[in-house]
Amino acid sequence: MQPAVKRIIFYVLLFALWEGAVYVFEVSPALLPAPSDVFVSLYEGFSNRTLIYDLGASFRRLFLGLAIALLLGVLLGVLLAKSKTADETLGSLILALQSVPSIVWLPLAIMWFGLNETAVIFIVVLGATIVMTINIRTGIINVPPLFIKAAKTMNYRGLRLFTKVTMPASIPYAVTGLRLAWAFAWRALMAGELLSAGPGLGYSLRFASDFGDMARVIAIMILIMLIGIIVDLLFFQRVERKVLRKWGLATD
Amino acid sequence: MFLTINNLNKSFINKGSSELVLSNINLDVREGEFVSILGPSGCGKSTLLSIVAGLTSASEGNIELSGTPIKGPGKERGMVFQQAALFPWLTVLENVMFPLLPVMSKKEAAEKAKHYLQMVQLGSYTNHSPHEISGGMQQRVAIARALAMDPALLLMDEPFGALDEQTRSRLHEILENIFIETKKTILFVTHSIAESLKLSDRIVVMGTQPGTILDIIELDFPRPRSQSKEELLSYEEKIQALLKSEIDKVTEKEQKHAASR
Incomplete structure (x- = not known):
């Protein structure tokens, strides 16, 4: 049987079981609404455009934050890869910050920027910058020395050696960094919106929760999940696999 | 002289002590000549080539190409590595x-x-x-x-070492044709006696610990070489005899090292 067929059967069974269980045990919709209610809520959200509005607001922040993070991440990554002193000092701080979920910066961010969009974007930037920095640094450090030697015998040095050999040779790591930066940014954004100001998917989720509308809460959760899957699986993982194969780094 | 290597020494610092890898290397290469550097692994033949390429610096001595000292990589010297490095x-x-x-x-x-x-x-x-x-x-x-x-000089560092036998012998033909056609000077590092006999005008046989030149063998045969297989055989024996004591030296060192542990 095709994996896709197996998967469809699995999800149909899962939703049937869920729907059945809610009816049989008469679960209160305040605890767990039936999947049919969730889909109705999802449909309503799209037909009255509130969810589209939220999606637009969230994506705007995400792309703004991600763009700033990628720029910063590339600059910092190059700095750490090229300067031993920077790597030993700033590098250790960046590695240490990696273990701190970016959302814990929100209280400070709210004090600095106010309870608004800027604070949320700050959280997104922080979450994505660190992982991008680490990947760019690793990518540059892992450029095969043979490539550099070969280019030197062809009279490439200095900035030209860096832009024509080092940078393209580290693209596989940059792509992985981009994929992880997106994932970190998406999670940071949802957390930030949940705890701060609207509009946005995270904010609407909390708003629905305040009014006990659990069908809408789950509808938004499904939406968050779908966007994560679509971007990661259908876009980033494909690009990553293609690049790894071309660069001769794929294991299959 | 086209390429001259004079009293070249190279040592690496290994665990705090300096280790001599190349000792007193003297070599002159004429323009349009195909010279192989042949030796067992660890004799420093690749290091020598890397110094000529300008990727590694010599500890002592000097190298000149058409009268100009070599101080770094340059586009008058092309290099082919064991891996294609594309x-x-x-x-x-x-x-x-x-x-x-x-x-x-x-x-x-x-x-x-x-x-x-x-x-x-x-x-x-x-x-x-x-x-x-x-x-x-x-x-x-x-x-x-x-x-x-x-490039005026083509440097090749065991370029066919990672290939299978059939592919290698096809590439030998292609390289020989290129050599005849372009009249490039080629410095070719290899550990295969057969390969060096097939391709070179001169073979520089190197010994190990430290890397020195044992002998330089002239091969005055017409090209393409595929016709003169019989005559080349006597040279093969001569080189094998030269290298035998070198390989014994490596084996002895390995055993000593194993015994001291």
């Missing part, structure tokens, strides 16, 4: 164009690159990616790339 983000054609782009227009570079790809019989693979062609073909692209700069 850039995976570029096509076959773009790889060969790579050394040309800083000095000429894209169109000129493409024309020139195509010419050299035809020379290595890969004219119809210009748009392939390196990962789509075989190892032997990749190595031919690397040769075309080194030739594209039109």
